[in-house]
Amino acid sequence: MSKLCRVVVLISGNGSNLQAIIDQSSKAPYQVVGVITNKADAYGIQRAAEADIATSTVLAQTGESRDQYDQRLQQAIDSYEPDLIVLAGFMRILSDDLVQRYQGKMLNVHPSLLPRFTGLNTHQRAIDAGDSEHGASVHFVVQELDAGPVILQAKVPVFDDDTAELLAARVHEQEHAIYPLVVKWFAEGRLTMTDDVALLDGNQLAAHGYAAD
Template sequence: METQKIIVLISGGGTNLQAIIDKLHNQSLNDKQTKVVAVISNKPDVYGLARAVEAGINTAVVASKGAESREAYDTLLSAEIEKHQPDLIILAGFMRILSADFVNKYLGKMINIHPSLLPKYQGINTHQRAIDANDDVHGASVHFVTPELDSGPIVLQAKVPVFEDDSSEDLRERVLTQEHLIYPLVAQWFLSGRLTMQGSQAVLDGKVLPENGYAAD
């Protein structure tokens, strides 16, 4: 049986990594086996690495602390990735801005999840920014990675309500619940051949997705 190989890049606790492991590691999908072949962290001793070890998945640390430059780091990261020849690279809380050369090398086969309804609130502190803006709806977006930060074609978004007494942590937990549902789903679409990136657009089942992607129910 052909194996569809996944690499997950992390920087922390790895709750989205766990969702990917639970739904896609050693699973059968359209007569193919999906397998997380490696989890790579830019930080040592994060809990996400322990999650991978528990699941019997290879781990590696390509430490970003002390790297000479972004490009130098990305060269080391790419060398580690190339050991496994992945079909899909999943960024799961990987807190690095990647160089254009690195992103272009894996263009169309690397996805990210961002805790906002893109294009709103690119970057960090998204939950507090939504609260400060008095938004009544917030959420998460899964998108293909392009050289522009948090700007690649959006595949799927999930919305959550924002309540008056919400803290940023309350909102974060509500969004995370949705992230754990939609991220493995998008990965399944890609690995089953249903989802591709064509030019600057995400295409699902032969149809170009709208600018804000597919809206999860």
């Protein structure tokens, strides 16, 4: 049996994407070996415990710089000897040094059709802009926020009577479908990043990834 890809997931809250990745791990050559959070009350910790996955809590300290925090975060990550780091609602901006350390081995899911709506409040911004489509993007993490090469996207319609909460629920459902799939591709050795380009089976992915219906 080939070696399973060791995955560490970073969370700050509910951990629904973490749950989706855990749920699909029995069908793919990866294992979630650790969950790290920056919030002591993150519900995702309970999800990890129920799946017998080790957890680490790395809380910010008063007066601590981002670099100092990230040095402690790096120690927690490295303690699990991961092959892949997955950001799943981890609500901190990472330092350039940390991102560079795991270049090509760190994924994130963002609730918009990147490059549209980087940053926060994406669902309300899509409604306010009058967009007919919205969605989610899984991408490699690079030093510029939400700017890494997109691997896979899923689209949802925006309805006239949508609220940010209703739209978010539909986007989350798609995240739960596409994020485990991308982790699976990485674990199978099919997905790589070279020169800031995402490659699947050695072929460059389109600028906006594959669209999942």
